[in-house]
Amino acid sequence: MKTQDAPAQTLAQKLIARAAGREHVAVGEIVNCQVDLAMFHDSSGPRRLKPMLEELGAQVWDKSRIVLVMDHYVPEQDDDSRRIVRIARDWAREQQLPHVYDGQGICHVVLPQKGHLRPGLFCVGGDSHSPTGGAFGAYMFGIGSTEMLGVVVTGQIWVRVPQTLRMRWDGRLVEGVSAKDMMLHMIGRFGMNGGQYQAVEFCGEAVRALSMQERMTLSNMSAEMGAQAGLIAPDEVTREALALAGVHEVDIEGWETDEQAHAIVHGFDAGALSPQVAAPHSPANTRAVDQFGDTAVQVAYIGACTGAKLDDLRAAAQVFERAGAQRLPDGVRLMVAPASQQDQAQAESEGIMERLRGLGAQVLPTACGACSGYGGSIPDGANVIATTARNFKGRMGSATAQVYLASPYTVAASALRGRITDPREVLA
């Protein structure tokens, strides 16, 4: 795709150039892009967009390019959530939207599972974790509802071409260490705004060795690093994952950063990484798991787009399996909210859900739930260890809860011992 005299470009530049109808774009310039796909959910979507569309007297630019996912207020728990979800359902019907997923799971996980993502696309999402789509080699970022209105009416959006920060992970992760640990480590090192709204690109041997869902965890938490997008160059892993979602004839050729392209590179040794935990109340408040001494936990939460996909459920189950655990210690509550119906069904068929229920886990709906503080019940004053992405004070609904973020391995091991625990002790 590169002509001989074209300047070397990063993956981010190539994706933006394509959407802007240009051969190449320069870092820092502001360009208008054609949007291939706009995704939004019940909270950010119809309840905000419908009144604005009516106020404008405008129509949706292209219904085939819109995906609506009900995941924030389902299942409805009170009159307000019933009202919000009803608006979404009524609007979907009125507009005859072709792509609506109601109660199927969390938007960032459902979107690729239903075959809407592929390399080369330029996408926006009405949710801050929209960079998740970057794991598939698509440029995807989160926007607010008013900006989504602009997209829904015009099919276009502006971007300032970002600088690329390449996070190169050499070597291989050891057993019990996962993409979540890589992310917590990077956020701890660079801070919550360390990405400065640039494009982060994850590369190197350790990234290529990750499964598609683990890659999604990297891209997902690019949001916590303050990046606009979190990209991974597509490869055979991408192609295989897409084939499973029914997306065939995927073109991965050329969707990579040119060797000569200008990027800021940070190197990491995957083999030296230990499990990481972010202490209250910031994902940047990260230290290695062995720095947490004897911190007791009363609640273990496996949920969210970040941490309850099939591979996350498998990781947690592996810890319990290896320990031969029959039940959890008294005073420890395990809550599991699988990220999608498809992931839960597969986990059922692998015996994972049965094992979790056998331990006394409370299985919650496949929705955003307690992660966003929109539902669920995190008790006041409890120490919570969660696979989620954010531990801002009060975020999970209780201002006095102390929320620690960790990988599904670490959350499972901590549930098992009733204190923050290095999963490698259990897996060994």
Added chain:
Amino acid sequence: MSAHTVWKLGADIDTDQLAPGAYMKLGLSDIARHCLEGVRPDFAARVRPGDVIAAGPNFGIGSSREQAAGALVELGVRAVIAPSYSGLYFRNAFNLGLLLLTCPQAQLLEEGESIALDLPGRAVVRADGQRLACEPIPEFLLEMVQAGGLLAQLKQRMQAKREAL
């Protein structure tokens, strides 16, 4: 130039502090009543139209919920002055008509002091005349914020298009 009273906040003010999740089901005026209640319980009740916020780095980190910017507009906040913002919050703020000034020296500003904004001169001006420089804002974003945000701007444009037909 009119005078604006400063509300001083710290670093890393996140969207859950600006628009707490528990109130996200409600309308903007109700969310606004809880704006910043975790860090400044008196803010929503006492802030006056025209006041400004001076904050530390990374203002608006977190969620894409634009109510985190909308709540400040609802309360009449004239501008936020901070050394850096979440990029997503930055977009949302201008889309909703909230002016954000990127000012490396924002932390010099003190609670309760009176300042003026010199937009063409890109500076925050203190009572003693000290000028704190702000980074340039792309012209189309300034136009958007002056029009009252993206919705107001789209409305003007569609109106103009209809009249042209």
